[in-house]
Amino acid sequence: MALRRRAAAAPLDFRFHRPDALAKLCRYLSLALLCLAAFADHLLRALRPVLVVLAAGRFRERKTGCATAGSRGVKPKPPRVASIVVAETREERISWARIADLIVWCGQAGMRYVFVYDPRGLAKENPEGIAGALKIANKQGGWDIRWTFGWDTHQSILKPDGVFIAQNGQSIDKELRDHGKQHVIPQDHLVLHILSRQDSVAPVLKAVMHSRSASEDAPPLCDSADSLELPHRAEASIGYCLHVRADSNNALLQQPQDRSMGSGHTEDAAALPSQVCLEETSPKTVQHSNSSTNAPRSALKPHLLRSQIQETVCESAVLEPEIMFVVGGALSLSGCPPWHARFSEIYYLGALTGITKKNFESALSRYMGTEQRFGV
Structure with a gap:
């Protein structure tokens, strides 16, 4: 009888007493699940502000967005035409080295046309200053800079090695005339116009006189x-x-x-x-x-004036910069050509002595992050 009872109790002992290895595995799995839950809770708490901002931005876009995609604001393309305005301050001296650095930075950012507006005409009075600064700054850029004073079609080419080559700039007008608004310029070329206050008035006068004599x-x-x-x-x-x-x-x-x-x-x-x-x-x-x-x-x-300026002055005179950098002691356009500031995004970089490439890149990133809406 004792043997029968022991045999009958054996299955009960096997069923309710688990092996030690299985018990350890269950404990490890439970601890892993608890750690994973704690990590997920900590991660959600850390990312909660970011998720709230993203959700609010998405809700605002749905609330204020238009019904059709064609009428929504679009992100601007990388600018191809830029303008640098030196604010007219009598006390401040122009740092040609900083101006040359800005020109080279514009070329590195993919801009192929750069207009430098100097209202006092100091660059025309001292061409050696801007030329020497461009020679030094162009060593890191490696561009063939076609540059001229005003709207003259006879341009000089500054090679990366610092050699100036005089050349007739009629080819640039021909390229603009052939390609229209595409502004096709070789990747290693940069067109530079150095303007003064006279260059913002003379095209209007020429267009008016041409219209009267037509x-x-x-x-x-x-x-x-x-x-x-x-x-x-x-x-x-x-x-x-x-x-x-x-x-x-x-x-x-x-x-x-x-x-x-x-x-x-x-x-x-x-x-x-x-x-x-x-x-x-x-x-x-x-x-x-x-x-x-x-x-x-x-x-x-305006539309007739633009066509007359294009006919009487040069093709590049009617290019409209997408972005305009104002440098100097004051945020002022100082009488720059008004047809250059119609659709330009204007950014003030501060005094010339404090301009760094970080400021330039910050303004460029703000430009690329804006939404542009034209028309109705």
């Missing part, structure tokens, strides 16, 4: 042929007032005196058409001249 079949630049006035934005940014009177063949360019900069300076009349007369008068003379003309005035038509 045939009657050509569309006029303004609705009234007796009197012509610059647009308000151009007059405010350039600081000039242009009037073309029917009783005279000359265009009177009147420049009021600037109190902050002293008496204004008269531009070089040799660069303008022979029919254009430059005069510097006081505000009283401007008021008297305006009251003497009874004919109604009308604003210039």
Whole structure:
């Protein structure tokens, strides 16, 4: 009887007493699951602010977005045309080394056209300064820089080894005329225009004189042929007032005196058409001249003005920079060509002495992160 009871109890002992290896495995698995749950909870708590920001941005995009994808704001493409505006400050000296660094950085970022606007014309007075700075800065860029002062078609080529080669720049206008808005320029070439205040006024005067001397079949630049006035934005940014009177063949360019900069300076009349007369008068003379003309005035038509400038000056004069960098002691365009600032994203980099490549890259990244909406 004892043997039977022991045999019957054997299966019960085997069923309820597990081996030690299986028990250890279960304990390890339970500990692993507890650790994994704790890690997941810690990770979710750490990523909670990021998830909230992403969810809010997605909700805002759905709430404010348009129904069609064609009307939404688009991310801008990498800029191909850039402009550097040196703010007009009398006390600050221009650091040509920093200007040259900005030009080379624009080339490294993929820009093929760079306009440097120097309102005081110091670069024209001292071409050796900007040329020497470009030689040093271009060693790290390795570009063939086609550069010129103003809208002259005769350009010089600066090789990476510092050699200047004089060349007729008509080929650049031909490339623009052949390719239209694509701005096809070799990858190792950079087109540079160094402009002054005169270069923002002379194209308008040339276009006006060309329109007056054209045939009657050509569309006029303004609705009234007796009197012509610059647009308000151009007059405010350039600081000039242009009037073309029917009783005279000359265009009177009147420049009021600037109190902050002293008496204004008269531009070089040799660069303008022979029919254009430059005069510097006081505000009283401007008021008297305006009251003497009874004919109604009308604003210039921008699309006709642009085509006339393209025809009378050069093809590259009507290029519109996508991005504009303002450097100097103040955030001011200082009278840069108004057709350059129509659609440009303007970024202020601060004083010339404190500009670094990090500031330039930060402005460029902000440009690439903006949404652009044109039209209705």
